Amino acid sequence: MSLMWDTLSLLVLGCHVRVQCQDAESRALLVANYGHMQGSRGPATLQYTVARQARGGGFLVSRAGREPLSASDPGMLLFLFEKDMTVEIEKLRPDLYFVHAAVLTLEHAAVMLVGESGSGKSTTTWALLHHGCRYFSDELGPLDLQTGEVYPYPHALCLKDVPPGSYPLPKNTLYTARTLHIPTAALPSTVGEDPAPLAAIFFLQYRPEAAAPVIEPLSKAEAAARLFANALNPLAHVGDGLDGAMKVSARVASLKLFSADLMATCALVRTTLKRLFSNEETKRCLQEQWPHP
């Protein structure tokens, strides 16, 4: 059997990632998921090989310095690759404060949606992209604590379930046994290319039984604690990452969002953000440089 190795070059948060794909299917999966990050030309900082397993039809994800990861199906391949790559990127970029969050922008200001897995970050993001928001990520909020800016991590938007009828999925959605991936080219919005100043954080909780969505203010201390709990690399930062969370909560509007009907949730988020962005203090904070620690 002859093997054709096709290299995929990704630029992820300034890191050059090379993925050698043994077959067309794994390459197509990765392109669908990371197509927007293609285009790295520098020397590789991170190298992977993705190959089919000899038996069972699964995949093997290999990276120098660790045992190959075995993925039984395409959904697992994307999950394992994403997990390994983001952990490695976090190590390569310890200057950034990584938050498990969805990120979008409105009026050039970044907004994070933070919540546990299953809280509806991606679904809410998918819906908000139909209402004038721009896509940054549905999973990772890499934050520069020096500038207060969030960087885009625009992999394909990943849903666990088909969203409600008001927000149908595009035809080229990639369906796996576990997840649905919407390539960035199929999103109803543009995709962020440059970092944007963080203006607000919504801590998300899905309440399907609620008649209407609700937004409540959050104290700075509670916001800091919740943000810290969702930080992915806090120990890379001063004060075990607590100072970073305190700094963010002191400068960024933090709100609790109890989401309900998706369209009503989007309308409430938009109204809240419009009001927030017209606030003079918010405008000043967005223009100011963040103080150094």
Next chain:
Amino acid sequence: MNEPSDHPKRRVDVNVRMVDGEVVVLDRQSDLIHQLNHTASYIWDRCDGQSTVAEIANQLAAAFHVDADTALQDVATTIGQLQSLGLLESLRNLPEGP
């Protein structure tokens, strides 16, 4: 020997920050982060190993304009919670009584 709650003492090996009168405590030992409300933060601040529960309750009553019984109950409950969260020094680390 003192009971743990006689002279409650906050642990010194935790990361503590305060903002707007509320304390955030990061306990690396248990990998937990806690956010204390205003009252709990006030009580936490006075858990210095010197003040008794009664003294903390008296201070709380004066500061928050509540009656002595309510204050004492609040302090006892909060200290019990802090203790169950492992944020106070254990019995063996407390000063011996006279």
